[in-house]
Amino acid sequence: MNMNHSSANGFSRRPECDALASLLVLRDTGMLDAEENARVERHLATCAACQNDVALDTALAGHVRAVLLPAAHAAPALTVREIARAAMAEEEEMAASDGAASDAPEDRPGVARRAFHSQQSSGASRYGGLAALAAALAVVLLAAYIFGSHTGSGRATHLGPVATAATKSPSLAQETVYLPTADGIYALRASDGAVRWTFPAGMTTLPINSSQAIYGLSLDHATLYVLASAPGYRESAYVQVPSLYALSAADGSVRWSVRVPDPAVTSLLQVGHLLVVAPMGRGAHAYFSEDNQSILAFDTANGKLVWSRVLDEPVYSKPVADGGSVYVGTTGHVVALNSADGVVRWTSPILPSVQQEGTNPAASNSSVALTAAGGRVYALGKRAMKQGSYASGTWESNWEANFYALAASDGSHLWWESVENDPWGTAGYSLRPHADRRYGVCALWRRHRRDLSRRR
């Protein structure tokens, strides 16, 4: 009886091959005893299939070494001083974090703690400061969520029951936390959460079903700039009416306010003496297509409109600024404007345009995230791609997401990388530079949240 069988590669294999397979792979490891070694060599002398496997294993081991060892030797070497600094910084960080409400430590990317990539002199104090900020925020937010905690004479009134969550991240400066909520701003003392002032004035509790929205805050010395929106009528249509406010950071009094002549704006960016407001494609007014394309800049001194620019495509990102330019991502481009006068410096294509074949014109969940640093603009864009058609009943969608590095000087593409396909469809991307500006992070927030929930 012929016991031989052929493998996929055409070599004839014998039952002995399988019996010896676990020893054959150890041939060059120094782990075979004399008897095992003799069996392997006798078999190899007569078996072409196993000779091929051994050669393949040898080549593969060489490739593993070729991939890993040179890279390790080429990497900058750690020094004793760096290790000591990192160890001490970690200990200080852990000590400062004791007792403070903090999320899982693994949420903090390890790269942020690496001594030899951070500014050496600032490492320990920086993390100590972050821990203190986290502790202060925890205190304030806890106070804000405690029912009616009046704390006796001589102290300001704390918030009553909180019916709606904060709408944006709180800002902390000068020992005050500025907490935007669904119906206004609370300025809270960082030490104990006492209310210093509110905007509008006189709020003590938060009503349910408020329709007002706080889109953005910017704190500049003694002034808090707020982009807020309230329901109103525009051309007989019931829409959100956004306004810009300049509030005294000390007491919340209004220094000036202006109505923004574009109901679609939902983001605020301060660039020197200008307040740049822009729409985002996924905002409440995405259906006003003509309203999603305007960028406006107001003077911080008096709220006067300095310039406005209507772009060719709807804006899909928050604006960012660097080196005298403001950058926004649209449905198909990154656009650079002079921050001084709003003149378009360049446009650079990123995602496929909505007019392009195969893209989804609705694209309600497409997005662009931008960051600018060091003469470069980094853009993370994603778009729904349509395949088939509703008419034929074969409509399907998937996602194209790419990460681009553009030259800030002319928008030319330096490099790009595709990002893993988005398995959840509507997940949001975020992009931010690391403190030393050598790294960026893009995170699928839904995956992040899922992971957090799993750990709890």
Place this chain on the structure above:
Amino acid sequence: MGENVEAAAGSLDFGTLLDRHQAALLAFLRGLVSDAELARDLLQDVFCDAWRAALRGDRPFVADADDTDRRNWLFHVAYQRAISARRHRGVLRWELLDVGPMPLRERLEAPQRLEDRLSEQDAVRVALASLADDDAACLLLNVLHGFVASEIAAILGLTPDAAKKRLSRAKQRLRAAYLAQNPKQAPGGVFV
């Protein structure tokens, strides 16, 4: 702080320890976590652990301890940190912005050779990433550093027989995982 650092390092020649083991540990970590930046973070964490142990006077970071024990300790801690990182992998992905994966022009001008090389590296990394933690560690300790069963066993807390079986299994699975990605092409021109 500098003087304190030097003084603290004085009881143990920490610089020599770093010089002797960091490249090997980094290669080991890179193989386990498939991410160069994460591997470098973990490397620092390993040596921070060692630093603290040395300050406390814990073995094997004392003057009369064997360097082999120190090496085994370092690899063991690296392994523990790497498998912890592997479990949390995928939450955040850090990208190097300065250099970028590859300039677009270069990629377009020399696509064939470059793509082949990158594809080959990717295939090896993917094959390594498909291995179980213990299997990958056994394979890397042997392939990269030539450790035998007794040394691998000491680092990973196994018996020598178990280390040998896992290495055998790891090499067979690595080969299968590699070939599964590109069944027509084997490394080094070996016919498949």
